[in-house]
Amino acid sequence: MVEGHVTISNLEKVYESGGERTKAIDDLSLEVPSGEFLSVVGPSGCGKSTLLYLIAGFLDESAGTIAVDDVPIDGPGTDRGVVFQDYALFPWRTVMGNVTYGLEQKGVDKKERQDTAQKFINMMDLDGFEDKYPKELSGGMKQRVALARTLAYDPKILLMDEPFGALDQPLREALQDHLLDIWRDLEKTVIFITHDVEEAVYLSERVMIMTRHPGTKKTAVEIDVDRTQPREDIIMSDEYTAMKNDVWQSLREETKPQAQL
Amino acid sequence: MDVGSATFDRSSLVSFAKGTVSLAVVLVLWEVVTQLGMIHYYFLPPLSDILFATDSSFVALTADGTLIYHGYLTVRRALVGLVIATVLGIAVGVLSARSKIMSWFWDPIIEVGYPVPVIALVPVFIFWFGTGDVSKIALVTLGCFWPVAINARNATREVDENLIWSARMMGTSDRELLRRVVVPAAAPGIISGLQIALPISLIITFVFEMVAGGGGLGHIEIQGVRSFDSVQVYASLIAIMILGFALDRALRILRHRLLAWT
Ligand SMILES: Nc1ncnc2c1ncn2[C@@H]1O[C@H](COP(=O)(O)OP(=O)(O)OP(=O)(O)O)[C@@H](O)[C@H]1O
Numbered sequence: 001m002v003e004g005h006v007t008i009s010n011l012e013k014v015y016e017s018g019g020e021r022t023k024a025i026d027d028l029s030l031e032v033p034s035g036e037f038l039s040v041v042g043p044s045g046c047g048k049s050t051l052l053y054l055i056a057g058f059l060d061e062s063a064g065t066i067a068v069d070d071v072p073i074d075g076p077g078t079d080r081g082v083v084f085q086d087y088a089l090f091p092w093r094t095v096m097g098n099v100t101y102g103l104e105q106k107g108v109d110k111k112e113r114q115d116t117a118q119k120f121i122n123m124m125d126l127d128g129f130e131d132k133y134p135k136e137l138s139g140g141m142k143q144r145v146a147l148a149r150t151l152a153y154d155p156k157i158l159l160m161d162e163p164f165g166a167l168d169q170p171l172r173e174a175l176q177d178h179l180l181d182i183w184r185d186l187e188k189t190v191i192f193i194t195h196d197v198e199e200a201v202y203l204s205e206r207v208m209i210m211t212r213h214p215g216t217k218k219t220a221v222e223i224d225v226d227r228t229q230p231r232e233d234i235i236m237s238d239e240y241t242a243m244k245n246d247v248w249q250s251l252r253e254e255t256k257p258q259a260q261l
Numbered sequence: 262m263d264v265g266s267a268t269f270d271r272s273s274l275v276s277f278a279k280g281t282v283s284l285a286v287v288l289v290l291w292e293v294v295t296q297l298g299m300i301h302y303y304f305l306p307p308l309s310d311i312l313f314a315t316d317s318s319f320v321a322l323t324a325d326g327t328l329i330y331h332g333y334l335t336v337r338r339a340l341v342g343l344v345i346a347t348v349l350g351i352a353v354g355v356l357s358a359r360s361k362i363m364s365w366f367w368d369p370i371i372e373v374g375y376p377v378p379v380i381a382l383v384p385v386f387i388f389w390f391g392t393g394d395v396s397k398i399a400l401v402t403l404g405c406f407w408p409v410a411i412n413a414r415n416a417t418r419e420v421d422e423n424l425i426w427s428a429r430m431m432g433t434s435d436r437e438l439l440r441r442v443v444v445p446a447a448a449p450g451i452i453s454g455l456q457i458a459l460p461i462s463l464i465i466t467f468v469f470e471m472v473a474g475g476g477g478l479g480h481i482e483i484q485g486v487r488s489f490d491s492v493q494v495y496a497s498l499i500a501i502m503i504l505g506f507a508l509d510r511a512l513r514i515l516r517h518r519l520l521a522w523t
């Protein structure tokens with residue numbers, strides 16, 4: 001499957017609100033091959049979310065182009081699925097109703113969309129909670145529903161904006177490993193935003209570091225580890241530590257001047 | 262378990278008693294003071310006279326169908342107006358929150374129209390539409406339109422952008438977006454608007470009936486005044502209170518049903 005490859009060239013985004021212009025993204029070019037797991041780190045306010053929402057088609061670029069499989073994007077599309085930091089579940093729909101939403105929109109018939117949704121609900125260990133409303137779920141459960149909802153309609157590209165940021169450490173690690181399994185099994189392209197270097201390096205094949213505001217691509221570090229090993233072995237290895245240090249150093253150069261303020 | 266539920270029952274009974282004791286004191290005081298003739302009968306008859314002890318008491322006028330028929334007239338006018346206002350108000354409110362042209366057109370109108378005391382328009386509506394049902398329902402519609410439209414508009418403006426984005430990325434077209442996401446997400450605010458509009462619909466109907474006649478509880482009340490029958494005045498007041506209370510309860514139950522997810 002050679003689908004879901006993202007090409008970003010000379011992207012620029014300027015927000016205009018109330019006569020004030022804020023340049024959030026400045027001349028950013030990036031190639032994300034099909035099936036890659038790419039993490040994006042950068043100082044707060046550097047434009048990570050902006051970049052993600054541009055790729056999602058929620059925002060219009062001020063200059064440059066974004067193409068998926070060589071076709072320039074035109075607004076949001078079902079080839080891309082966003083997982084929001086604050087989940088953005090439909091509160092008036094049950095877990096099942098949320099996960100089937102995308103399938104309803106695709107016109108899948110009822111039986112089939114129930115079955116598909118159930119598969120992803122089970123995958124996320126949410127069986128038994130199908131009829132609960134989002135308000136009845138914990139943060140970790142909501143995030144799993146959000147992931148199931150996005151996976152269910154089968155976008156080629158997953159766009160994730162600090163999805164595990166609000167979760168505690170054990171849950172976070174469990175969901176990270178879950179995500180890695182899904183990424184391997186379902187062959188998705190993943191663009192994953194985080195401010196956590198550890199998370200970025202552990203999850204991805206490549207980490208892009210952004211400059212501070214206005215953000216552009218500073219550098220990218222290849223993370224070449226054998227992911228068939230258990231987590232402990234990966235994070236204890238010397239290469240892993242070295243790669244993590246590279247990312248951390250590079251990020252630190254961007255955050256340092258701000259930290260002194 | 263048993264001990265726990267027993268204490269719970271007792272404490273809830275006590276709190277119920279505490280909550281109603283002041284009301285009971287006032288009612289008993291009312292009966293005693295009026296029976297002793299300390300207040301002129303015309304101002305305030307004894308509670309027992311109003312409730313059942315006279316020919317124009319609440320029970321008597323209910324039994325002979327008077328209050329039921331006129332209560333029906335009042336409720337019908339109020340609810341027909343409320344329903345029309347709800348349909349129009351939700352449409353205008355939601356659309357003016359989502360569309361620049363609609364907001365350009367409606368925002369100033371709402372700004373100016375909302376604060377107008379609608380009751381002051383009763384004479385104007387009598388000029389325009391006469392004293393019949395059409396006139397009353399039209400004024401109820403106008404009076405209820407503002408709170409429904411404003412609440413729908415504000416609730417729609419506050420719909421989380423991420424929900425709209427979520428729906429669009431899953432393939433919801435702009436046309437479907439209103440029905441599938443915007444209106445459900447704004448529903449709590451929209452229904453709050455309805456809850457505000459409900460008593461307004463009754464007030465407008467009641468006052469209009471007092472001024473213009475044509476039957477209805479307001480008409481019955483003012484008739485009581487004109488024939489110096491103060492018991493009838495209070496009996497029709499009790500009827501409108503009961504109806505207002507019942508309709509408010511019904512709307513709350515509806516809210517609870519529709520918004521089980523909140
Ligand atoms: N709607 C908006 N209007 C104007 N400026 C905006 C808007 N959204 C973001 N910005 C500005 O654009 C810049 C990038 O914001 P963005 O949210 O993309 O940063 P971020 O990297 O995601 O930050 P964080 O790590 O804190 O989430 C910031 O300077 C921000 O103030």
Ligand SMILES: [Mg+2]
Nearest residue numbers: 048049050161
């Ligand atoms: Mg962000």
